[in-house]
Amino acid sequence: MSRAVGSRLGRAIRLDTLRGRLSILLIVVTITPIVLIGFTSYYWMYKGQSEKIVANYQSMVDGQRAAIEKAAATLGSVSQLLVVDGGLGDDIIAYLTAADPVEKTELFRSIDKSLINIAYSNLIVNGLFFFMPDYPSAYQFESAPIKPDLPDTVLRPRPEDVLYRANQLMFLGPHPSALAGHDEPVLSLTRLVEYGAGRSYYMYLEADFGELLRPAGTEAKGAPLNVLTQADGTVMYSDLPEGAEVGQHLDPQSEGLNTFKRFESAGGGGWRLYSLVGLDDFRRELRQWQRQFLLVAALSILVTILAASYIWRMVYHPIQRMNRAIRRFSHDPSAKTAIATKLQEFDMLFASFQSMRERIIDLILEVERKEKRRSELEVEKLMSQINPHFLHNSLNTIQWLAKANGQDEIYNLVKVFTRVLHYNLGKGSMVVTVRDEIVALRDYIELQNVRYDHRFNVSIDCDPRLGETPIPRFVLQPLVENSLYHGLLSEQGDIRVTIRKEGGERLDITVADDGKGMTEARMNELLEGGGRGQGLGIGLQYVKKMLDVHYGGAARLEIDSEPDKGTRIRILVPIRPEGGVLDD
Structure with a gap:
């Protein structure tokens, strides 16, 4: 079995076959980047991923430390509003020393209202109250009910209870809330305020410590555990069940911490916050990335093998089929074989071969058809010469019959019509002189005057020196005809034809x-080739075509018109185009 597979594989990768070379080439091209790029970059990718994870956890503990410091700063700012000499403390002293009950009540209401405003404007403050040991009711102005068994250390803390000191401010490490019905750990501030002959009172403020450590979104599985210590390393708060108990000195080398990756951030008062991440959680992201890398590598190798096999079938099989078809063609040129490879390139190649064969047969048939068509064209040419000649002879007969019968008006009309017809259907040159064009135009005007009973007037103003200037034949009549049909259709009016030299070089x-007249939209439609199938469009299209043929881009056709104000069509052409003469 293994020998058969090895023999088959050996035949597949022979270097003297297309299949073998393609297979080896694809394997080398795919495996080489995996080996050279993948594994050489593995170290750097691993290092970068590790540094990214470390940076994320360090950023998290730095954020927690910043949140604690911000909360402490807020508590300190609020306490500053409650001191004597400028703060609410003046009202509190006045309240303590007031003898008038009415005045005392008013001061109480004012202080209570101010404290409510302070609490609502500083949401981080969960609770506050004043402790006045020399007053009959020691607790005053509390924001919420206070626990009846409140430990004395909350207001007169021991050194081991103080997280850090800042002048007269004492920030206590996490301890149960002083508010009744609350046992969550809080960060609190105690401040002693002295007034009068050795008398004093305490102010107390607290903030939820748990919210500072675990903001929204950090409660998921694998979230770090936290340890808070004083500057000397004494643990004040710990999420660990063992190895970092509250009140003990933190030993980083203890067995309880060996299964954690430790991150720390120092606060301004010397205290430190530790974030402990389980090694399994820390390495989980790295292992996930490693599995993805190995999966991509395995898929790349599998895709290489499948691609080599697919390309072999995709290329070699159509070539074999085409080769068999070509061999059949060599024995029987009339044989036709339809091959559909489902690949455009091969189908196009075979279609080109079939088209070449069919084209040869078509060329032979085309030669025969052209010979037959040539004979037909000769007959059509003779007919095209006979028909105008017959029409001229018939008009001449009508003309002389009208003369013989004394119908001078009909005689003159047919005579002019014959000249116009002869000019328009003439087989002479397509290039005439300005004088010839004007003569033909006058004949056309004479015919139209008879038709419209002389309701319009056409004036022709031509520089006599331009009489022999060559221009394309039959360009004036379409323009005048447009003015008649579309400008003066049912009204009397004037048409002015002027021919001048412009700038010495153009006609x-x-x-x-x-x-x-006409609208601007209609003018643009005509200049862009619109109006096809209408008299105005056909005439202008003919003139534009003649100008393009004889002058190319050197000629210009302009239309200037406004509704109810007439139309002006202008043609500018070179008098002496390149080459010296017009192409006929």
């Missing part, structure tokens, strides 16, 4: 009327 041909 300026202008046809203007005082008819009903």
Whole structure:
């Protein structure tokens, strides 16, 4: 079994076959980056991932430390509002020393209202009260009921209960809340305020310590455990069941801490906050990344093997089929074989071969069709010459019959029409002189005057020196015809045709009327080739085409019109285009 597989694999990777070379090439191209890039970068990726995890946990403990310091600063700021000489403490002293009951009541209400405002404006403060040992009711102005068995150490703390001192402020390490019905650990501030002949009172403020350590989103499984110590290392708060008990000195080398990764952040008063992360939790992210790396490497190798096999079938099988089809063509050129490889490149290659074969046959048939068509064109050419000739002869017969019968008006009309028809259907040059174009235009105007009973007037103003200037044939009549049909359709009016030299190098041909004009949208439509199928569009398209053919981009056609104010069409063409003469 293993020999058969090895023999089959050996045939598959022979270097003298396309399949073997493709397989080896794909394996080398895929495995090499995995080995050289993947494993050489593994160390740096591992190091970067480790540093990222360490930075995240360190950032977390730094944030907790900053939250504690911010809470302590807020408690200190609030206590500053309650001292004597400028703070609420003056009102408290006045309250303590007042003898008038009415005055005392008013002072109590004012102090209580101020304390409520202070508490609501500093949400981090969970509770506050004043302890007045020399007053009959020792606890005054409490924000919530106080525990009846409140330890004396809360107001007169021992050194081991103080997290740190800041001048007259004493910040106590986490201890149960002084408020009744609350046992959560709090960070508190106790401040002694002295007034008058050795008399004094204490103010107390507290903030929820648990909220400072565990903000929203940190209660998930694997969250770090916290230990808070004084500057000398005495534990004041601990989440550990053993190895860091409250009141003991923290020993980083104790067995209870060996299963944790330790992160620490020092506060301004010398105290320290430790964040302990289980080694399994710390390494979980690294192991997850390692598994992903190995999975990608395994998938890359698997994809390489599958890709080599797929490319072999994708390339070699169509080549074999095409080779068999070509061999059949060599024996029987008329044989047709349809091959569908489902690959555009191979299908296009085979289609090109089939198209080349069919094209040869089509070329032979095309030669035969062209020979037959040539004979037909010769007959059509003779007919195209006979039909205008027959039309001219018929018009001449009508003309002389009208003359013989004394119909001079019909005689003159047919004579002019014959000249116009001869000019328009003439087989002469497509390039004429300005003089010839004007003569033909006058004949056309004479015909239209008879049709419209001389309701319009056409004036032609041409510089005599431009009479022999060459221009394309049949460009004036379409422009004048547009003015007649679309400008002066049912009204009397004037049409002015002017031909001048512009700038010494260009010929300026202008046809203007005082008819009903057109909108700017309609002008743009005509200039862009719109109006196809209408008289105005057809005439302008013909003129534009003639200008493009004979002058290219050197000619310009302009339309200037306003509704009810007439239309002005202007043509600017070079008098002497490049080459010296117009192309005919």
